[in-house]
Structures are given as structure tokens and as C-alpha cells.
Amino acid sequence: MRKQKIFLGVFLIAVLVFFGRFLFSDELETTFYHLYSSKIHGAQTTRLVVLSDLHNREFGQNNKDLTEQIQVLKPDLIVIAGDMVNADNDNLDIILNLCEKLVKIAPVYYSPGNHESHLLYEKNIPLEEKLDEKGVHVLVNRAESVVIHRTPFLIGGLTTAPEGYVEYGEEFIKEYEKSDEFKLLISHYPGLYYEALADTEIDLGICGHYHGGVVRIPGIGGLYHGDTGFLPKYSGGMYDLPSSTIFVSRGMGGHSGFPRVNNRPELAVIDINTRKDK
Secondary structure (H helix, E strand, O other): HHHHHHHHHHHHHHHHHHHHHHHHHOOOEEEEEEEEOOOOOOOOEEEEEEEEEOOOOOHHHHHHEEEEEEEEHOOOEEEEEEOOOOOOOOOOOHHHHHHHHOOOOOOOOOOOOOOHHHHHHHOOOHHHHHHHHHOOOOOOOOEEEEEEEOEEEEEEEEOOOOHHHHHOOHHHHHHHOOOEEEEEEEEEEEHHHHHOOOOOOEEEEEEOOOHHHHHEOOOOEEEEEEOOOEEOOOOOOEEEEEOEEEEEEEOOOOHHHOEEOOOHHHHEEEEEEEOOEE
């Protein structure tokens, strides 16, 4: 009987160790998504790589592992959805060194999150200027047009939080929505799509901020974020809205100190092409 109890104890420990490797894994995960759009011209796919919520983390020395993975993916665009820095850390070396490498792989479009905004507007640190010097397209409530594989894209950045949308973002979105180009909108806060942007015609919205809900529950999604409480509506993945499709990144780091559970850091790939007639 004693041997059976010892065996059972060892077995349970082994199971916990085995599954714990997956539940608490901090290894970078590359995820793939697909979007069809009638606005895409020709048969060639446009590939986006999405980064968000790095929070000054490094994957390999000077983010060598991260940049090598992105290079292998051969993106047409690199989209950054904010919070790549920490508001309580004025050192910008990690993000600037990373962006210096990324712009050599593909054009980089960056819309700041709440942590960048704190550095920019509360501490008056010239992050936008320094990113611009590296060749990054920083989008603060504005948009730029670009043609990719013969398809015109209008890439916008909406930087306001939901509570400031009417004052800081509404006029920009009214003009932005008029375009017939493929509208790719980078907006750090998924909560903007709860009400303010819920019925807006946007071909693809890119968000972050919720860190995947920190704890991922199989079949349900993210558990919690301070902005929304339990079970955020859009915690990670692709979502179809009445007039839009949005992608919410689970992010790559964190700053709360709470461990990510069943929620590996995410490097997301979105392939966009036209739907072929069957």
C-alpha cells in the first residue's frame, strides 16, 4: 500500500511537471491567421507580422531570436500595436535597437499604446522623434497610404483610449472611414470596439493591451484585464464584427508581475488575399 502511494505521488508530480511546461511556458509562439478581402488585387498574398505589448522584453540577446524569426516569415509589413516600452522606464534602447533591425526586414508601422503615451506626454520623452529617425512610420491619430502588390492600403493609427475617443479620435475616424482603400487601423485598445468603433467600416483592426487576458481558459479565452474585469470580450485572436474584422494580439510580455498561464508570448502572422471563386 505504501509503495502504491509513493508511485501515485511520483506519477502526479510527473504529470504536473509535464503539463506545467506548457501552462507556464514563456517561449515565443508564432500564430497564423488568414483574412479574405475583395479589396485585394491579384493573387499575391499580403503578409503582416504583428507585435504588441513587448514591455521591454528581449527574446535572445538584443532580440536576436525575435528578429530572426520575423525575417524567416518574410512579411510585407510589420505592424506594432503599442506598449513595447514601460512607462516607468525612460531607457529606450531595447525598442530603438529592435526597430532599427525591423525596418531592414519590412516597413514598420507603429501606433503607440498607453505606456508610450505616458513617456511622450507625461514625461516629454521624444520617443516618436527617435522612432522616426530609425525609419519607423509612427501613426498618432493619422493615416498613410501605401501600395502593396498593386493593392492600395490606408494604414491608420488611433492612439486614444475609449474614454477619450470623442475628443481625440472621432474626427480622424470620420475621415478615415470614407476611404475606399483597404483600411488597416492600428489601435492599441480593443475596448474601442465595444462601443465607439463597433459599427465602423474597417477592413482590419489591430489591437493589443489585454495581454491575452493573462490566463487563457480553453474554449473560453482570456480570464481578466483591469480595464474590463473578468472575461474580456476580445482577449486574443480574430473577431468578425458587423462591419469590421479585428485582430487582438495576446502580446509578448507583461508588467504586472503576474505570470502568463496557458498564454505563451505571441508573434502573430496575418495573411490577406482575395477570395477565389469556386
